[in-house]
Amino acid sequence: MSHTVTLLIEPLPADVDDIDPDSTFHAVAPSAPALRVAELSTQRGDGIFETIAVVDGHAQEVGPHLERLRASARITDLPEPNLEQWRRAIHRAVGELPAQGEYSVKIVLSRGIEGGPTPTAWLMGFPSADHRAAREHGIRAVTLDRGYDHGAAERAPWLLLGAKTLSYAVNMAALREAKRRGADDAIFVSSDGYVLEGPTSSVVMRIGDEVATPAATGQILPGTTQRSLFSHLVDAGSTATERDIRAEELARADAVWLVSSVRLAVPVVELDGRPVPFDAAETAAFNAYLLSPRD
Amino acid sequence: MSHTVTLLIEPLPADVDDIDPDSTFHAVAPSAPALRVAELSTQRGDGIFETIAVVDGHAQEVGPHLERLRASARITDLPEPNLEQWRRAIHRAVGELPAQGEYSVKIVLSRGIEGGPTPTAWLMGFPSADHRAAREHGIRAVTLDRGYDHGAAERAPWLLLGAKTLSYAVNMAALREAKRRGADDAIFVSSDGYVLEGPTSSVVMRIGDEVATPAATGQILPGTTQRSLFSHLVDAGSTATERDIRAEELARADAVWLVSSVRLAVPVVELDGRPVPFDAAETAAFNAYLLSPRD
Known part of the structure; x- marks a missing residue:
């Protein structure tokens, strides 16, 4: 073995x-x-x-x-x-x-x-790297301009925004920029102020009873783990919505997570230097589901 | 050998x-x-x-x-x-x-x-591939939206727009899109209408007596071959300018070239389906210089 x-x-x-x-x-x-x-x-x-x-x-x-x-x-x-x-x-x-x-x-x-x-x-x-501390205690994130406006993908499919290509130099540069700013990870925002995705994750937030993520209408990668989580939440009777999210909305969310296949759901406990509310039990429930066998 | x-x-x-x-x-x-x-x-x-x-x-x-x-x-x-x-x-x-x-x-x-x-x-x-036919008879190009506005590089250096990285999937996709449109190559234009560069070349145009290329102020790669050519033109008493160029200006240029290290100066004889004037002697002079030993 x-x-x-x-x-x-x-x-x-x-x-x-x-x-x-x-x-x-x-x-x-x-x-x-x-x-x-x-x-x-x-x-x-x-x-x-x-x-x-x-x-x-x-x-x-x-x-x-x-x-x-x-x-x-x-x-x-x-x-x-x-x-x-x-x-x-x-x-x-x-x-x-x-x-x-x-x-x-x-x-x-x-x-x-x-x-x-x-x-x-x-x-x-x-x-896999050991992500238990990030899952339990959370990470700090900064928002970074992705350069594109929200309609770029539809207008210019050659930008390949909905494909998971090997051309990740910008994603890696965004992570370095986040570290320079004293954070752990980044959240891309379109040049016209819409929340997009992390360099290697989907962005999920909760406002009141609604859990929401940016709709993957070509400008971001559809998140396999985010979709699995949302389907689980809907099955459990929660409201989980894929829709446009403005950066201002993210800034006043009741909780924010970065969700990806290997790291799973990590709570963002600080966004652009300001604390974000963090519900340890809710996050633990997300990760208990994400660690269970899923097909 | x-x-x-x-x-x-x-x-x-x-x-x-x-x-x-x-x-x-x-x-x-x-x-x-x-x-x-x-x-x-x-x-x-x-x-x-x-x-x-x-x-x-x-x-x-x-x-x-x-x-x-x-x-x-x-x-x-x-x-x-x-x-x-x-x-x-x-x-x-x-x-x-x-x-x-x-x-x-x-x-x-x-x-x-x-x-x-x-x-x-x-x-x-x-x-190198044999580029003699392209140098002599020219190529057809289409303009493609690069998704970014003209100020993105200054605002968001993590987009790495002035670096020659290996993350060229978008450049390659733009060339495929050009071929789908019946052309040979592409010219990127910013989302706010400024000429940028080709996927693997610099854009040079002539209007009247002025030879011009987009100024490489972070949003495009500075072209080594374009700079060598411009220095040669200036030495010969011509006007060669690095400045902002609007897409409308390119569309009414008296000549357009894509310039790169290996293919050298290839004239664009058709841009977005419309013929572009083409001066064979001027192009031959450019390439005679570019084929001479340069340091």
């Missing part, structure tokens, strides 16, 4: 179902060179990815992650991924990871190598 | 001058796996690059390219590169490429591998 697993994958076309997916996986040591320098993933950030949480041997929300991978492929004009092949690769990785604890499985579909073969693909499984 | 060269490079800190740079270069076959899957270049498009033209054994504008690499490192909070090491790496690559013809040397400085070592670096030398 290893704590990491790396598989190189020969991507099958979406309509191929007569090749054994297991024959397309090639395990490599994580420290071994595996990618060519001509990889467009590395030259151009030209590819897409998903990060799937594995909790006590169960891969969470594999279906929604794979559906989002397919949506990202469509937005970026990549060949449609063979979801059954990816499902089998994730299954194999989970089988090689320990049966207890929190792990991450990251899957990458790259446009490939200039001149072919194209696309290329791989998977990495590894232990 | 090979037509390609790939060097993995152990990046030296900027202030180290007592290590032989040649001992930090490791040649690998271009088809060999060289990078680990945990590379942040490939996971996050988190790194910077430059592409340097090599014409008949002479690397063009190495100094300005390395200065821009240093500026990109500063914007992206990467360790300052050791320019002498890079200069030696480029020199070595040029020595291994044929003495005649047009080649490209691409240098990459990545944030490295999660958990170290960081940064990582490499160089690729390879034959």
Whole structure:
């Protein structure tokens, strides 16, 4: 039983179902060179990815992650991924990871190598960072201008705002800027004042009895974990709404969380230097649900 | 004499001058796996690059390219590169490429591998595509909204607009959109109507006796080839200006070029479906200068 697993994958076309997916996986040591320098993933950030949480041997929300991978492929004009092949690769990785604890499985579909073969693909499984303190005690966030107005995605689909691409340099720069400002994380706001998303998370807030998140109408990535949480809240009789949220509304929310696949729901206890109310029991309930096996 | 060269490079800190740079270069076959899957270049498009033209054994504008690499490192909070090491790496690559013809040397400085070592670096030398037809007969371009307004870079430096990062997925998507529209290339325009740049080039236009390009005040990448050309034009007594340019002005220009290190100056003969005047002699003079040895 290893704590990491790396598989190189020969991507099958979406309509191929007569090749054994297991024959397309090639395990490599994580420290071994595996990618060519001509990889467009590395030259151009030209590819897409998903990060799937594995909790006590169960891969969470594999279906929604794979559906989002397919949506990202469509937005970026990549060949449609063979979801059954990816499902089998994730299954194999989970089988090689320990049966207890929190792990991450990251899957990458790259446009490939200039001149072919194209696309290329791989998977990495590894232990997740320990996010328990963030989940329990919260984090400080700052709002940062994303530069785009709220209508940019609809006007300019080549901005790829609804796709989870490998071109994350701006997301990483936003996290560094947050740290420079003495915070832990960032919340992007559109240039015309709408709440968007975190660099690696969805933004969820509560005002009174309503739990709300920005509607993913192309300008942000639809959040698999946020959607799972909202469906759970609605099933439990709560009001959970995807809608436009103004930055002013976020600033006076009764609670704010950043929600993502691996870190799960972390409460924002300080936003732009001002304290945000924080309900420990509500947050614990969110994370108890998010840590339970979900499909 | 090979037509390609790939060097993995152990990046030296900027202030180290007592290590032989040649001992930090490791040649690998271009088809060999060289990078680990945990590379942040490939996971996050988190790194910077430059592409340097090599014409008949002479690397063009190495100094300005390395200065821009240093500026990109500063914007992206990467360790300052050791320019002498890079200069030696480029020199070595040029020595291994044929003495005649047009080649490209691409240098990459990545944030490295999660958990170290960081940064990582490499160089690729390879034959340039044949751009003679584009230089002589021109290309068709379309303007595309970049989503940002003209002031976004100043307001939000974390957008990294003045850095040449590996996160080029949007640039590549813009080229695909241009092709969908029956064109060859794109010209980005800000959401408030200012001309910005091409996905991989600078925009140069002539109106009457003035040659002009958008001023690189943070919202676009400063163009090494455009600057070399402008300096040449000014030396020859022409008017060459870096200033704000409105999209309407571009639409009525007397000539438009996309200018970049390897393709050099290609005339835009059709913009958004309308013909653009095209002076073959002027373009040939630009490219004769750009093909001459430049430092």
